Amino acid sequence: MQTRSRRQREILDFIVEFVENKGYEPSYQQIAVHFGLSSKGGVARHIEALEKKGLLKRNRESGRFSLEIYPKSSVNEHICEVEWLEKSAGNGGSEAQTPLFVPRSLLGFRSAKKMRGMIVPDNAMADEHILEGDIALIESKTFARDGDCVAALVDKERLTLGNYFRKGSSVEIRPSNESYEPVRAQADKIEVLGLFRGLLRKA
Numbered sequence: 001m002q003t004r005s006r007r008q009r010e011i012l013d014f015i016v017e018f019v020e021n022k023g024y025e026p027s028y029q030q031i032a033v034h035f036g037l038s039s040k041g042g043v044a045r046h047i048e049a050l051e052k053k054g055l056l057k058r059n060r061e062s063g064r065f066s067l068e069i070y071p072k073s074s075v076n077e078h079i080c081e082v083e084w085l086e087k088s089a090g091n092g093g094s095e096a097q098t099p100l101f102v103p104r105s106l107l108g109f110r111s112a113k114k115m116r117g118m119i120v121p122d123n124a125m126a127d128e129h130i131l132e133g134d135i136a137l138i139e140s141k142t143f144a145r146d147g148d149c150v151a152a153l154v155d156k157e158r159l160t161l162g163n164y165f166r167k168g169s170s171v172e173i174r175p176s177n178e179s180y181e182p183v184r185a186q187a188d189k190i191e192v193l194g195l196f197r198g199l200l201r202k203a
Helices: 005-022 028-035 040-052 072-078 086-091 093-097
Strands: 056-061 064-069 079-084 100-103 115-119 135-140 149-154 158-167 170-174 183-186 190-202
Touching (some): 005 028, 005 040, 115 190, 158 190, 183 190
Antiparallel strands (some): 149 190, 170 183
16 A cells, blocks of 8 residues: 655645645645645645545635645544654664654554554565565564564564464564565564554555
């Protein structure tokens, strides 16, 4: 699934502040210039996504579009902030230092407080359409059942995402990509950080 939630939130905040300061909505061109976007078409796609989420509404009057902004409380009902998985943030560079906003619909019945964002470190799960650089949504848990897709820490330093299987005192984290080898270790060498619950992909 593709997402532009962080940029959408920034655009929505800009529109709200612009209206509060000037009393009218910014044009697509003004939004594009403010965010350094190369075309009004890119702005239009962000605006369309915000409209689909019920955060604003486009009105067509006398051949031109105007924007109707819903109350900020509506924004909070549809978008929430999720913290980064600590080990992911430590290895994720500047991107992982920025806030992560996600549609609440992706969380289902789960609390945002229990969810974490993880920057996928490699293509080990490519056969399940989880690719390096994607953002995996991880529900914080310290245990898993056979077959669960987990975020795990190997030897307290290597972060990995894969399918969990336990045999006696050993654990195997299996990839979904034949180019990668399974990770096998004693159970005390592998720390389960949480269960995979969803995916965000940058445009």
